[in-house]
Every structure is written in structure tokens, then in C-alpha cells.
Amino acid sequence: MYFRKYAFATVLAISLILSAGFLSGCQSTTTPEDIENIADNIYGKLNEGENTASASILVVKDGKKILEKSYGHKNVETGELATPNTSYRLGCLSKCFTSESILMLKERGLIDLDWKVNKILKDFPDYAEDVTIADLMTNTARLPEIYSLYPEDGTSLSDRDLYEIIKKHPRPSFPESSYAEISNDAGFVILALIVEEVTGQNYQDFVDENIFAPLGMDNSAALVEGYNSVGDRAYGTILKDGKFVIGDQHAYSRTLGDGGIYSNVNDMYLWDQAIDKSQLVSNKTFNEAMKLGVIVEHWQYLNEFWCYDSTTDRPAKFSCGWYSTTNNGLDALWAEGGSIGFSNMYVKIPEEKLSVIILTNLKGNWGIIKESNLLVQAALKLPDKKS
Secondary structure (H helix, E strand, O other): OHHHHHHHHHHHHHHHHHHHOHHHOOOOOOOHHHHHHHHHHHHHHHHOOOOOOEEEEEEEEOOEEEEEEEEEEEEOOOOEEOOOOOEEEOHHHHHHHHHHHHHHHHHOOOOOOOOEHHHOOOOOOHHHOOOEHHHHHOOOOOOOOHHHOOOOOOOOOOHHHHHHHHHHOOOOOOOOOOOEOOOOOHHHHHHHHHHHHHHOOOHHHHHHHHHHHHHOOOOOEEOOEOOEOOOOEOOOEEEEOOEEEEOOOOHHHHOOOOOOEEEOHHHHHHHHHHHHOOOOOOHHHHHHHHOOOEEEOOHHHHHHHHOOOOOOOOOOEEEOOEEEEEEOOEEEEEEEEEEOOEEEEEEEEHHHOEEEEEEEOOOOOOHHHHHHHHHHHHHOOOOOOOO
């Protein structure tokens, strides 16, 4: 509660400063020091107590790190401090890596996005016989909502375990609709299985050998306990009886395609640059996949609360793990990732070559949505590289 109360109060104060200064034209540009001061004002208190969670921040402009800084504790029980090399469970940010894997297979000529899933997974349920790979990537497959499928005893399930349950489900949980579902992760669980079926590799090995290793993301992994590990690891934090305690794993934590990747801001810089420089898939392939994006259900709610320009009447769309919308008239991509003990945010404004990433080990810390917007607003005032 301390983290969230403090953050919201600070966000309000900084918003007033931005409105009075940066956004009114009194200060036409901002500096890296201004960006760091904003982050310090939001997160600095995390360094003052022993029982605080952590936040790791990355701001990138024109390919350069403007800010890379960590605050607070990666483990609230041991008091160990977080650093830019501390890796957090990315939650739904993992979907971007799963989508990238699928696009890599497409460019290698191994799949097409318009293929029906049952061309690869021969036992795909009959009720979803017309579902394509593209449907999975755009959250329009109308598959059962996976969180309702877990056993009541809290047994954790792998991607394969969930798939076996999905196959037995009598019918889709959602009616036909022209909208993308906000929070149905079944498609990305199945996409991970498609990667395995097509390549003959475990998903965790594929992303390691084809994404992490080539990019030098040495502290990132699709974590499978007992199979691989994360060295400098943040442990999820929850509030219990008025005190922060470790709450790191639950029944949903074993699935990989929708949320099982760990990474840190140092590695995420390499990932961010790989996207900008088309190191893994071509810009053409990525843009074509993003154009498949479908308007998100309740997009007005997203624009009001989740997005970065609540005045826009442009509907948010979803594809490849990314939401696309506008920010002060600029095209923006963003992704959020929450799971037990973690809350994360990733914003990209390609036209401005600007990215903001916030990783935290605190459950339900959605103040980071507004916090990331403050950093975006300020970073948009940074001088262009050519100036």
C-alpha cells in the first residue's frame, strides 16, 4: 500500500509541474537530469525503508539510454537491493517474445499466419477448427478463458497441461464478436506450443537460442523451475496483513507463452533496440502482423485509464502482444504485464525513437501506468539527436 499511495501522490504532484512547465512551453526541452529527477521523485522512497518492493526504470531516446536505474529491494525478506541487472517476471510482456518467435518461423518459411491451428496441432478442438494463428496473435480466437480452467486445489499447470484442458472444453467461453478480448491468454499458451511443434524444441530453449543468446540478453529466460534459472532474480511481493511479503509463484506461474519470461532493464534495452533495428524479423513482417490488429473490447476504458492520451477517440488495437493507440497525436505501442507479485509497463513511440520500460516486483501496482506516462511526456521534450 505504501508503494502505491506514495506513487499516486507523487504522480499528481509531478503532473502539475509538467502541466505548468514542460507542457505549457515555459521549458521547451528537457534534459536527462530532468528525467532522472522525475524517476527519483516517484521511486526514491523505495530506497529509504527495509521492507519495500523495487522498481527498475529504462528510458531510451534515439537508441541511447537516457535513464537506467533501480530502486528498492529485489527481495523484501533478505533486504537485497535491485540493480539494472535484476530480472523480473514480465507477465504479459512475454507475449511480445512469443509473437516474435512466431514471426521468425514465418520468415523461415515454416508457417503462415493464415494457417488454421489444426494444421500444426492435429488434436486442436473441433469447436475451434477455423481458428488461425493470426487469431491467436490478435486475441480473437474465442477460446476458453484459461483462469477459469485451473483446478480448485491450486495445482500449477504448464502450457501443455492447459492445452489438454482446453481441448476437453465443450465450447468457447466467449460469443462471436468483432473485438479483441482484453485478457484472454489462451492464445499465447497455444502459440508457445506451436513453436515447440514446428521446431521440435522446448519453448524455453527456442527463445534462449534464437532471441536471448543472439542479442546478448544473458540474464533473461523463460523460466522452468529445475530446468533453467535466473541469476539476479527479483521475487514477487504482495501486501499481507499490512506488511510486504514474498508472493512469487501461484498456479498460473508455470505457463510460458503468455507470461513466463524473466528479464531486466539492461537486457530489455537490447530487446528494444532489436525491435527498432529489425535484428530478428524484418520491419515489413512486424508491421504486417501489427496491421492484423483488431479493435479491443471496451477500448474507451483503455483510452481513459490504460493508455497515454485519454482525449483520443481512436480505438486501441491489439496484435502480437502490443496495444496500439495514439499519444498526443503520435502512434504508440504499449504492453503491460502483471502476475502474482509483479507489475510491468513498456511504451514505445516509434516516430520519436522513444521507449519507456518500468519493471516492478509488486502485485497490482498499476500506478506505473500513469508513472510511465509522466516519463513519456518528459522524454518527448528531449532534444532530437540532430539538434
